[in-house]
Amino acid sequence: MGSLRHLRVGCEFGYDSAIETPAVFQVQPYEGGPATLMRHAWETTPQVERHGYTDLYGNGCQRLNLPAGASTVRYDALVAVPDATEEVDLDVAETAVTDLPDDALHYTLPSRYVLPDVLADEAWRLFGAQQPGYRRVQAIVEHVNGHLEFGYGTSTPLTTAADVHESRQGVCRDYAHLAISFCRALNIPARYVFGYLPDMDVVLPPAEMDFAAWMEVYLGDRWWTFDPRNNQPRKGRVVIGRGRDALDVAMVTTYGAPVLKAMTVWSDEVAGAG
């Protein structure tokens, strides 16, 4: 076992609901590794029943009803992560579609926010002539990273990859949607990843959120992590879930219109295992 470091990750939501409102939360770390979930706690005030299930994508979901009136939902976890920067291999080849595993094909199709069909011409124009493989995906990441300007409030729940390609503005999920669209347009399987992204051994602008979206791309014989928003290998990503796009791994889905009064997210290194 390599060296481990520890993170405190979590989030708190304050709601005001006119009526009892069903909700699904996807905020627990994925337990398949490499992060080890050491402890966690849910607190809902007032207390309500809650149950977990695994969705089509294998993501953990927690389902509860927000009570009428004011309520808070708080999730707090301690995780151990390897003290290692994620792997990069510029020389990995693309896998011909004919050799892709059956279950990777799902991630070549368009979805609500990821539009390889609309952006196909642009993808081929920009990246079609490049040598297939890791470097071509890296070129996509660099293009998207430079093409978009980061800005909270520049996109909405209706904003697609085609929209941000046009507006040149977005948040991390928009960066991911655009880069994934380009990959899929080139028949490279790419999936959306949502998680906690701590600032281990990097210095980030203070405004940055601790929830983050990035992508995994199938090259060679496995999935590789790329981050179109930050465009640098990192330590300590804590995956929450994966899917076709942001809809499949939504932090919160509510069936009704509770007012979100406050939201806090954390993802901080802590000294011990504590």
Add this chain to the structure above:
Amino acid sequence: MGSLRHLRVGCEFGYDSAIETPAVFQVQPYEGGPATLMRHAWETTPQVERHGYTDLYGNGCQRLNLPAGASTVRYDALVAVPDATEEVDLDVAETAVTDLPDDALHYTLPSRYVLPDVLADEAWRLFGAQQPGYRRVQAIVEHVNGHLEFGYGTSTPLTTAADVHESRQGVCRDYAHLAISFCRALNIPARYVFGYLPDMDVVLPPAEMDFAAWMEVYLGDRWWTFDPRNNQPRKGRVVIGRGRDALDVAMVTTYGAPVLKAMTVWSDEVAGAG
């Protein structure tokens, strides 16, 4: 066992490809019932290897490589179906979201072609005041059936439910996408179904295709069949698969640009079981 009738269903595709082209076909009847698959045969000319797999949605997929040059892919099946019109129950209630089974929630979300988010206001304006339940879904079906004009060539692979709501033109998949969008906007789980639709005991215009798209809606404690294109209970539907929208149950998905030279589909009653 009730009385059974027999259908010959199938399809044939003629391609011309510049290069070998990976393809996935979803044309085999779903084996979970009520149709019984009695025999079937695949013929690819020239002959190629093919294998089957089950996707995320449990749909059967067949994967092969179309060879360079001219090729044909032919699928032909004999199925037995109950001699019974599909069930209708105008009095079934909607299920409150809080009581929906976990795996139905997937079908409340937007997807590539189904846009309950964009069409939410319209859905609530048109159907929000109606009594929840089977009758409300029937009202959606009737609205969509009247709102759209059927026409081949009026929609493209980029056409969403919002587009057809605007253009008022489409084919059966567009009818389904629009009706499903309205259901999901009202938090009623609805899924897209693709299959063979024979003309058992009904008289249809001769131009109608034998592939068809319809929808299933979760009411009470199960999924019910509704057909926004035809708006009448039928006999003999042969389901191929189900999913969020047409992308999840595509007749053919190709990874490349083979020229489709010819396509035939059949779904005809035959006298005996032979």
Add this chain to the structure above:
Amino acid sequence: MGSLRHLRVGCEFGYDSAIETPAVFQVQPYEGGPATLMRHAWETTPQVERHGYTDLYGNGCQRLNLPAGASTVRYDALVAVPDATEEVDLDVAETAVTDLPDDALHYTLPSRYVLPDVLADEAWRLFGAQQPGYRRVQAIVEHVNGHLEFGYGTSTPLTTAADVHESRQGVCRDYAHLAISFCRALNIPARYVFGYLPDMDVVLPPAEMDFAAWMEVYLGDRWWTFDPRNNQPRKGRVVIGRGRDALDVAMVTTYGAPVLKAMTVWSDEVAGAG
């Protein structure tokens, strides 16, 4: 939401291993309800990486390597459970095999410890003439409860239902294996359940463990809880997992021969949610 009560459940294992030893733990509460997992913590001393996965049965498994030398593994959770005794309905009918859902058939087959094939004659002799339904299963439970004498150390990892039928001695898992064997011999789907069983509102002999095994039987249109060891409806069962028999939901599976030096299990009501 009904009234909730709170339990502290967990376990601690002390090992001494000659070499690093892979191990799988199944001790986390099942998250599908009705218990709500509020918080939990793992502690391994020395600290090691661990990851979770879901097995064929949907059970949560945690996989780690016990280090060479002395080590401890501790799991501690706080759960909220409904303040309600589990449901009983003496009038529920058996479901004819032809009407069973496909996935219930798995639980009609023999398995390592559950031997409906060996015990078929005995099952039909004892219970074949009884009216099918909940009462017949209750008769099986009562028979097993009276036929066996509880005793730690009376069975081994090789002991089958046929063995305990003969020896008339066993622990809770043996009671479950025998009752499940009789159910399956009568073509009634029955599955093994492993979990924490607190003594809420009952007085139990002090020697009783807090891990327990019981069974679920498919009657009418769902699974019902029966407890051949205790033979009384209870409050607060916390399911860990379900399977064909004890092998599918083993508290710990080790690949090697670490010495288990100490083991403690707890399942106690606590006053508040804290």
Add this chain to the structure above:
Amino acid sequence: MGSLRHLRVGCEFGYDSAIETPAVFQVQPYEGGPATLMRHAWETTPQVERHGYTDLYGNGCQRLNLPAGASTVRYDALVAVPDATEEVDLDVAETAVTDLPDDALHYTLPSRYVLPDVLADEAWRLFGAQQPGYRRVQAIVEHVNGHLEFGYGTSTPLTTAADVHESRQGVCRDYAHLAISFCRALNIPARYVFGYLPDMDVVLPPAEMDFAAWMEVYLGDRWWTFDPRNNQPRKGRVVIGRGRDALDVAMVTTYGAPVLKAMTVWSDEVAGAG
């Protein structure tokens, strides 16, 4: 694509039932490759409804009710198989348990007929000193092949691997159960495979059945085929399904006691694809 050859595989069962009897058949070729299912046909006389489902193991099952009185169930398929002998690599290493994929662990456990727990000492005595890897599994296969004498009627539905180890007699499923037991005792994942085994390019004794059981063993990073009964690499195996042991891939499971009056199985090379 390599060269393909064609097989006709199938089976026919004649029953006489006092009452309508639910039954599950597992006789269709697995569609995941390398065999390509080109056509198949079911015939039940008298005709009955039937539906297919996929079990926990991903095996295709067909479920129907045998009617009261005389009935026949016939399945006939044409498959294309590669003209290639299955792969052997004497130098593949065993995978340490710690490096096994999560889903391989299921195949290290005991099951109804496979008893690595009972046969552990024997396994370690015979094979514990050998160099881990393909050659050790080959030694197991050779031992079992020599230890047992083939004979129809020497085993029953109650016969375990420990029984045949003792009796030294069995049919192909017993050979498989014993070899799988030895593998699992050594912590090598091994699973039971059931299928059609044609005599392509080999000469076999005329009494041999066309249904056969063999095993797959996880070595290196994938599953490898071994055949304890025949102990030679073959061409044209057509897998029906895989599981822990013969119970998970039973040709037929009936819920009742119909009299099997006749049974025929075929697995023959045919000249063309027609």
